Amino acid sequence: MEYKIEGDFPVQGWIPIQALSLNTLAQVAAPKTQPYAPKLDEEKIQTHIENFPDKALTDKAPAATFEKNNDRPQLAVKSIARNFYPWKFEFQAGFGYSNWDETYKTKNANTGQSYAGNFLKYSMSGMALGTQANAAYDFPELFWLGAQLRYKFVYFSDSIGSNTNINSGNVQAQMHEVFLGPFIRQSYTFKENFIFEPELRLLGATQFFVSNQLASRTQSQPVIFSFMSYFIKTEFSPKLKYRLYSLTPSIGMLFFYNFSESPTTSGATDAQSLRTGSPTVSQFLLSYAATFSYALEKLDFPNSEVYVSYAYTDYSRTYSGAGNRAGIKTLDAENKTSSTDISLGFKQNF
Secondary structure (H helix, E strand, O other), X not given: OEEXXXXXXXXXXXXXXXXXXXXXXXXXXXXXXXXXXXXXXXXXXXXXXHOOOOHHHHOOOOOOEEOOOOOOOOEXXXXXXXXXXXXXXXXXXXXXXXXXEEEEEOEOOOOOOEOOOOOEEEEEEEEEEEEEEEEEEEEOOOXXXXXXXXXXXXXXXXXXXXXXXXXXXXXXXXXXXXXXXXXXXXXXXXXXXXXXXXEEEEEEEEEEEEEOOOEEOOXXXXXXXXXXXXXXXXXXEEEEEEOOEEEEEEEEEEEEEEEEEOOOOOXXXXXXXXXXOEXXXXXXXXXXXXXXXXXXXXXXXXXXXXXXXXXEEEOOEEEEOEEEEOOEXXXXXXXXXXXXXXXXXXXXXX
């Protein structure tokens, strides 16, 4: 027989036939098949779905932790980057190799005719150290707007081989570079784990180069001059990121390049002309760079990367008027100068 408790929950069982009378059997209805259908409050269920998760509960929940093994302390899953949101901070430091190449062509100051071949050519290499810091404000769903500070130091200690106008010998020099200016960055996600982040920078920059001024063959005039320069540089860097890997090519242009030489040799003949000439600079000097980086998330270093980078910058310029280089009169000299850098480094995001 079947009996329903409160009309909803069916109960089935057996009763001995001897316990039933004919009148009772006549009153027992044939069992009906009716599936269990609990009553549901659909409006209340929809409210729970729309409000999931409950913010009042998730805010009180402790940060999740994990333990890699018994010898390591527990590490919080929560990123330290949340401590500064919506501000974003990045810091990186690297070291590497830097090469400086210079070639001069000039005219004979007496005849006005160009010298055959290169008047002066040399190359120096040395160790480089560099740091970079970014601070930006994150406008959600829009862009980052911030400022970048960059500094590079290069120490040259190299032997310059025999040249028509140079004594072969060792040269020591230092190069200091500082860049500072605003940048804007956007982020686009095309597919899962594939991100495109273009960044545009406008940087004011200064260079200071000082050397031991390697002497000419006559030992009376310096060959390598110290100099100071100022300029504006724009850079465009479209970053491509896939999972833990990223590639960041970069192209830049130098504007308003102001350059001045400062020989310090005392007692030299023709001291008033102890310079190459009045420097003038072609516009749109170019720089190229590329950085490949790998995120260290799988090594328990969240928001950290290691990188290798390559950079090439053209600093070529011309000189107008007379000068005196390596003890030889110059006229309307042309200069081809380039810097090449290869470095390894570490980057941390906050």
